């Protein structure tokens with residue numbers, strides 16, 4: 001499958017890096033990237049063909065991945081609309097609806113929306129996928145092939161749920177890093193070195209995540225197992241509950257999903 005990325009930034013690099021690690025051929029991948037330093041990095045890191053703007057050869061691909069910022073998408077689509085034929089188009093942009101992107105591409109119908117996340121870089125991403133019910137199985141499989149090379153995939157059958165996926169797992173790595181940063185800060189405040197606190201915090205996240213993934217028990221039960229009556233964990237969780245940390249996280253996810261819908265409304269109007 002020949003794939004052309006439009007936009008070679010953070011997320012496209014995570015997808016390309018993951019795909020190459022899983023055996024994809026660099027010669028099957030082209031990347032249109034506006035910035036010269038971005039193109040140099042893509043060639044150096046991945047050995048893929050790079051271009052400043054789409055040419056006929058790169059447009060003649062099986063899958064066109066739109067990986068620019070939502071605010072850049074409409075202008076980008078206007079530039080590639082004359083090249084559109086039967087390619088499947090995969091957008092990873094937050095918020096933007098498939099129908100609006102299809103319209104900007106001159107009435108293109110073969111659209112898939114995906115919301116990946118950055119652990120794709122090490123093959124441990126998770127992606128939510130959506131396509132209109134009218135899209136064929138072969139086109140769905142093309143999109144799924146890219147994303148499943150860099151982690152697991154979850155299809156949703158209602159496009160609004162992509163904003164929920166964005167809130168949970170698209171943005172989610174940032175919350176995890178935020179939590180790790182807080183653990184490190186707390187550990188340092190208690191006298192550990194930065195390095196010790198970092199090692200302990202990251203290993204705890206890795207271990208607890210793996211335990212949650214492998215155990216038949218729910219996260220709530222696993223949490224209870226750590227929490228001895230009258231012990232240290234109980235003291236910490238009481239403090240978190242007093243600060244309504246769980247509710248704050250639920251509100252944060254609602255803010256992320258609302259921002260996705262707002263981006264779709266604002267940018268899609270154009």
Ligand SMILES: NC(=O)C1=CN([C@@H]2O[C@H](COP(=O)(O)OP(=O)(O)OC[C@H]3O[C@@H](n4cnc5c(N)ncnc54)[C@H](O)[C@@H]3O)[C@@H](O)[C@H]2O)C=CC1
Nearest residue numbers: 007008009010011032033034067068069070092093094116
């Ligand atoms: N960073 C993340 O964790 C995730 C990002 N996304 C989505 O992925 C998309 C890209 O995000 P990032 O990679 O983080 O942004 P980024 O800013 O790192 O990458 C966008 C790239 O597109 C290039 N670009 C801009 N206009 C262009 C044009 N006309 N032609 C060619 N290239 C052009 C920019 O120079 C830049 O390198 C966004 O729509 C975002 O919503 C989705 C899931 C996760």
Ligand SMILES: O=C(O)[C@@H]1CCC=N1
Nearest residue numbers: 093094166170171172
């Ligand atoms: O922050 C953003 O808008 C993008 C989408 C999900 C992760 N990064």
